[in-house]
Amino acid sequence: MKAINSMSMSFESRSVNEGFARVTVSSFAAQLDPTLEELSDVKTAVSEAVTNCIVHAYGNSSGKIYIYACIYDNGTIRIRIKDRGCGIEDVKRAMQPLYSSLGGERAGLGFAVMESFMDKVKVRSTVGKGTSVTLEKRISGKFENEN
Amino acid sequence: MEIRFDQKSKAMRVMLDGEIDHHCALDTRIEIDSQIKQLQPKRLILDYGEVTFMDSSGIGLIMGRHRLMQSLGGTIEVANVPDRLYKVIKLAGIEKLGKVSTAGNGGIK
Numbered sequence: 001m002k003a004i005n006s007m008s009m010s011f012e013s014r015s016v017n018e019g020f021a022r023v024t025v026s027s028f029a030a031q032l033d034p035t036l037e038e039l040s041d042v043k044t045a046v047s048e049a050v051t052n053c054i055v056h057a058y059g060n061s062s063g064k065i066y067i068y069a070c071i072y073d074n075g076t077i078r079i080r081i082k083d084r085g086c087g088i089e090d091v092k093r094a095m096q097p098l099y100s101s102l103g104g105e106r107a108g109l110g111f112a113v114m115e116s117f118m119d120k121v122k123v124r125s126t127v128g129k130g131t132s133v134t135l136e137k138r139i140s141g142k143f144e145n146e147n
Numbered sequence: 148m149e150i151r152f153d154q155k156s157k158a159m160r161v162m163l164d165g166e167i168d169h170h171c172a173l174d175t176r177i178e179i180d181s182q183i184k185q186l187q188p189k190r191l192i193l194d195y196g197e198v199t200f201m202d203s204s205g206i207g208l209i210m211g212r213h214r215l216m217q218s219l220g221g222t223i224e225v226a227n228v229p230d231r232l233y234k235v236i237k238l239a240g241i242e243k244l245g246k247v248s249t250a251g252n253g254g255i256k
């Protein structure tokens with residue numbers, strides 16, 4: 001698997017940027033010729049990860065969110081969403097469907113959505129330092145025919 | 148977003164539109180809840196026909212309104228869900244909370 005294109009961006013943890021981030025990443029992914037469904041999957045997963053940085057990682061404070069995306073020669077896109085926020089104490093518990101540390105209007109389904117819409121989800125987190133979520137999906141589109 | 152209320156059947160239909168994410172969910176929720184408290188509907192219908200994007204914040208919106216309707220002795224329905232959004236609705240098990248109809252099968256009357 002060889003990297004053929006990449007992009008990176010960073011922005012403030014303001015909720016108005018949720019739409020900006022998912023649209024930007026999905027237009028980068030568009031070069032893989034995804035189906036509308038694949039594109040919508042990527043968009044939704046990115047929206048979950050970015051929202052988590054805003055809602056959980058930085059909470060009432062604010063900080064920067066970093067996104068790095070890379071496209072590989074087999075049609076895979078890998079997207080890393082990173083924050084320098086509060087971190088997650090128990091990643092396994094956090095990733096369980098319906099678990100939310102906030103409750104209220106949060107369904108606790110963000111990670112479940114990421115896992116079902118992407119092929120791979122990896123979470124690395126250190127309390128007090130921050131969290132990085134890596135999402136990976138193979139897009140069936142263009143590269144299949146080129147082999 | 149547009150809210151219609153049928154006095155006779157006490158049904159309140161919320162026509163949602165655009166993208167439902169964490170950023171817009173708060174305003175949407177405040178508006179829906181204030182109408183619920185004012186109109187006291189027996190049936191709340193969340194119409195997703197014109198919604199183009201939704202993540203788990205949209206699920207939280209449904210679950211929260213379900214709780215509110217339950218406390219008022221009413222029901223919730225989710226109508227006209229576009230195919231692409233159905234995936235999220237299904238994953239969240241919304242069908243257990245109330246009737247769900249997709250855009251294809253005629254919708255809830």
Ligand SMILES: Nc1ncnc2c1ncn2[C@@H]1O[C@H](COP(=O)(O)OP(=O)(O)OP(=O)(O)O)[C@@H](O)[C@H]1O
Pocket residue numbers: 048052053055056057058083085086087088094095099100101102103105106107108109110111112131203204207
């Ligand atoms: N970037 C992050 N920094 C700190 N904590 C996080 C981060 N992402 C997730 N979490 C923790 O993991 C939990 C589960 O996240 P998940 O996205 O699945 O649910 P949620 O955000 O609580 O609810 P929903 O996404 O349905 O609105 C969160 O409640 C939070 O405690």
Ligand SMILES: [Mg+2]
Pocket residue numbers: 048051052109110111203
């Ligand atoms: Mg979340």
